[in-house]
Each structure stands twice: as C-alpha cells, then as structure tokens.
C-alpha cells in the first residue's frame with residue numbers, strides 16, 4: 001500500500017459532469033459542471049446528457065487536477081461511477097476513466113452511485129460511527145440504508161414507485177416550474193403555509209414508501225382548483241409548494257423514525273440531492289432533538305451529485321483492495337450488492 005494515494009474520481013451518471021481529487025481520504029478538489037441544456041425540457045434528455053458529458057469531461061478533469069495543485073503523473077488511481085444511472089452518461093465517464101488508467105498504467109476502482117451518496121458523510125467531520133442509518137433521497141432513488149461498516153450496507157426500505165426527487169420535480173412541472181424543480185419548490189415553500197392544503201400520506205409495508213398516490217392527488221387537486229380559479233397556481237404557489245413539501249417529508253420521516261426505533265439506532269443522516277432541501281434538513285434536526293439522535297447532514301456540495309463522494313468510496317475500496325479491471329462495464333440499473 002502506498003504512503004500517499006491520490007485518486008482521480010469521475011461522476012457522470014446523470015446531468016452533472018464531475019471530477020475530484022482525493023488524497024488519503026481528503027478532498028483536494030471537487031469540480032461540478034451542471035448541464036443547463038435540460039432546463040427547457042422539464043427533465044434530463046439522455047442523449048443530450050451523454051453529449052454534454054463528452055464536451056465537458058476533459059476540461060472538468062483538467063481543472064480538478066490543477067486545483068489540487070497536482071499533475072497527471074501524481075495520480076495513482078482512477079475511480080468512476082459504474083451504476084446506476086443513464087447508460088450513455090455512465091459510458092462516457094467509464095470510458096474516460098479506463099483510458100486514463102490504461103494510458104498511465106494505474107489501477108481502476110468502480111463505484112456504486114448510491115453507496116457513494118451514503119459515504120458522502122465520511123468526507124468531512126463530524127463523521128458518524130457504525131451502525132448508522134441513512135435516508136438516501138435523490139432524483140432516481142429513495143432508500144433507507146443501514147450502514148454496518150464503510151462498505152457493508154443493507155437497504156431496509158425503498159420507494160416502490162417514484163423517487164422523492166421525482167416527486168419534487170413532477171410537482172414543479174405541474175406548477176409550470178422548470179427542471180430541476182426541487183430547489184424551486186424548496187424556495188417557494190419557505191414563504192408558504194405547509195398545512196394549507198392537506199395531501200394524503202401513503203401507507204406502505206415495513207420501511208418502503210410510495211409517491212405515486214401523492215402525485216395523482218396533486219394533479220386532481222390542481223385540475224379541480226383551476227376550474228374555480230384559472231390563476232389558482234399563481235395565487236397560491238407558496239402554499240402549494242409548502243404543502244406538497246410537508247407531505248413528502250412526512251412520508252420519508254415516518255419511515256426513517258420507524259427504522260431507527262426498530263433497529264435501536266441513534267446516529268441518523270440524510271444524503272442525496274433531496275437532502276439539500278431546507279425543510280428536510282430542519283425536520284431531521286427537530287426529530288433528532290426529540291429522539292436524542294445524533295444527526296448528520298453533508299455539506300450542500302456533497303449532497304447533490306459530485307465526484308468527491310465517488311473518490312471517498314474508492315478510497316475505502318482501495319484500503320480493502322477492491323480493484324476493478326478494464327473489462328468492467330457500466331450498468332443503468334444495479335442491485336446494491338454488485
């Protein structure tokens with residue numbers, strides 16, 4: 001094992017082209033290029049995402065290495081997101097990583113994107129100790145994960161339909177807001193009344209959750225109200241956003257609390273793009289106070305998609321000697337245990 005290990009990490013699973021340099025588990029740089037091309041389409045257009053990754057990746061990697069004050073020859077290992085994600089986007093990152101590793105004759109480590117969201121908690125202090133429970137909520141996934149060790153995780157429950165981020169984004173779309181709508185719903189909700197419009201909270205088994213019923217309820221609610229007042233959305237935007245957000249958080253927190261109680265866990269965190277939501281962060285802090293939990297919320301930059309979390313995961317895989325060979329291929333869907 002090397003005394004000093006510099007990892008170049010690449011994340012390209014969706015619409016962020018990101019590269020980071022991790023030195024012995026510390027982030028030296030983390031560059032994120034968010035693709036703006038999708039805004040007008042109300043969602044990520046896969047073909048456009050792949051093309052934008054191809055356009056961005058060389059420059060993003062160059063800046064990451066430069067900002068870390070290193071040269072390409074200082075990189076000892078390349079890490080990349082292997083799954084899950086948009087297949088074309090994943091292939092761009094994986095191909096770049098493999099080419100870089102082959103050209104410099106250095107090893108490769110592939111990383112599971114959702115595992116990396118969880119391990120974003122280990123980028124900065126305070127870091128949780130094990131066992132630790134994490135609600136991982138992004139645009140494509142929503143899971144409650146029990147973390148027994150860095151690379152030993154068990155998904156206790158997950159969404160059976162839409163992800164929490166999709167619930168935010170689809171609500172925003174119904175309200176005529178651009179993609180990604182999550183941050184906008186968050187913004188308008190801050191001046192709204194969360195109890196103004198009550199929406200249903202789904203009842204699922206165990207630790208699973210569902211958002212499709214909520215989505216349909218919002219659609220019918222808006223259709224009905226718009227018949228009475230064509231400007232209903234404009235006149236009530238803040239209250240609608242606050243009410244929907246309140247319901248999404250209630251659905252998530254109910255199950256997180258149940259899992260923490262059943263497993264007797266008092267270290268609880270949130271991760272993934274939706275964990276950037278201000279009310280979700282506050283809800284975790286509030287419940288944490290009542291329950292005497294120690295709560296963990298990564299810095300905003302490490303909540304949404306970023307390569308630093310890929311690099312930190314690769315570092316723990318490196319410590320365990322879990323390398324990947326050049327023949328490994330990315331996959332759009334991947335079970336937790338690869």
Ligand code: KG4
Pocket residue numbers: 014137138139140141164165166168169180181182183186272273274275276277278303304305
């Ligand atoms: O983890 P992420 O960056 O990408 C995926 O792996 O999907 O998550 C993106 C999701 C989007 O659905 C976006 O709307 C949501 O995270 N999001 C938010 C907020 N910031 C990002 N949702 C609610 N409130 C926010 N402040």
Ligand code: ZN
Pocket residue numbers: 113117138139272273304305
């Ligand atoms: Zn993500």
